[in-house]
Amino acid sequence: MNHLTLLAEGSKIGNPAVNIGIFVAFVIVTLVIVIRVGRRNTNAAEFFTGGHAFSGPQNGIAIAGDYLSAASFLGIAGAIAVYGYDGFLYSIGFLVAWLVALLLVAELLRNTGKYTMADVLSFRLKQKPVRLAAATSTMTVSLFYLLAQMAGAGGLVALLLDIQGRAAQSLVIAVVGVLMIVYVLIGGMTGTTWVQIIKAVLLITGAAVMTILVLAKFGLNFSHILGSAQNMVQEATTKGVSSRDVLAPGAQYGGSTTSKINLLSLGLALVLGTAGLPHVLMRFYTVPTAKEARRSVVWAIGLIGAFYLFTLVLGYGAAALVGPDKILAAPGGQNSAAPLLAFQLGGTILLGIISAVAFATILAVVAGLTITASASFAHDVYASVMKNHKVTEDEQVRVSRITAVVLGIAAIGLGILANGQNVAFLVALAFAVAASANLPTIVYSLYWKRFNTRGALWSMYGGLISCLVLIIFSPAVSGTKTSMIPGAHFDWFPLANPGIVSIPLAFILGIVGTLTSSDAGDPELNAEMEVRSLTGVGAEKATHH
């Protein structure tokens, strides 16, 4: 999370040629794999879900790859290094959120749907309007998430590859976009999943190695790391840093009551957003059964939990070993904490590996988002709403491929425009939209028999629109010097994160919409959905590779 607004100035660290070399090696290896598995992309089930044929552990690693974005790695480690405890709060929300996915959503979704989130939401409701609403929110969430990653890529490049000019950074964003299009077009879901798996293994291994090195420097005594971190912060000369208590909450969100409520709002969006993120939900279709979906979430929770524990050590380790002054002065500010720590611990080579992994992370996450958004457009909007289901599955794949190219080009353009923007707000917005527009309808349609079309539409559009409107009028967009439009003042909504208003609103709208409509649904479809979701009768089967 946090500010990936990187400034292209200041001291450079390590050797950009090594960083680029390791990154190119990653691209070549993943491209070879994607091309090899891409030959199997012969039908829609293969292209959209990898033929439902991944195992639980494989999918769990891929979920971790999808979820642990560069923002997680660089942002959280950096926030802990500079603000201490408040950075840790983020990672807890991101982790606990997986219990919602495990207990309430993953298995029932796998049993009921086929390719997209809308399959489940529209199962027993009116197909066209519900699919359109679900596709709209899928594409909104994916676009914000995509933008955040692309905008971050430009800044990351400045830091890691020492590419300073705006034009050169734009070129790198374009390269990321083109690579992403290639991965999705050739590899489909199978190729994308393998990219996620490779990236997750590299990222988690890299973080684990660094954690061991940090712990070894302090004689495996975590309390000692904390003490050194606090000492370095107290000795810092950067304005406002030395007075911080980085071992307790409050350094970032401690000030006014508004900022405390902001923290609650963010916490709510994080914990309820994950199980509504379309690219996470779509991953549950890549496994053959509900039991494998369960295993994949268990693997994901284990890996993501371990990774966040590593970032805790890395964040405080960076504060203790590198120091907040040096971190804040580096190009990239607090996001450079993890790379600087890598340089301190293992010199040019470790820095090169960590930098390449961070960059690969962006590439993999972007590919996952693109396939989700393009599948939703092809399957929900084109096939269902526009063509009344009178299209073949091959046609859906073709439309999805075209959509991926269009999205890729749009993401390149928007990413170049958004280069240097505050990425935190884009990612937080994606979570807030997912928690408001998607999660209430997912939970209601799986657990509430009476729930009907009006409830779904009110909840989805109400959540989506309230979320977007509140963000536009929040300090994230205007009013402060870190806003998107620093000069203007239309920030009448005080919170940077709308979750605390829009999420309860969407839940309430779902109830009110349902109860004010006499539509009780089709009892046979209701029974079918409930029986299928709980037993797995008639669920999509794996295809053979």
Place this chain on the structure above:
Amino acid sequence: MPSIDIPPRETQPSGAQYLAVQASPEFQELRRTLRRFVFPTTAFFLIWYASYVLLGAFAHDFMAIKVWGNINVGLLLGLGQFLTTFIITGLYVRFANRELDPRAEKIRNEMHWSQQ
């Protein structure tokens, strides 16, 4: 079927069959078993998480109380969130393997036979 998105299978259970299964005691028991575990557990971890975030936002002094060396209450509660997440995951998997999977499988098999 509402759409061609759900492809025809050799033996597709009918709506009447689904209604019958839904009303059967076995299915009602499966549903009850699932909800009896999932709803209270969800309530528990959401309340525990919300309490933690509230303490993080409003009780800085309490969170800063040192317990052992530089390890304070806030850090222990945070690590406690990790611990409960891992424990709940483990408990749910054990519960689902023992209580849900056999019941679901039995209903699946019965539906399969009744179509033959």
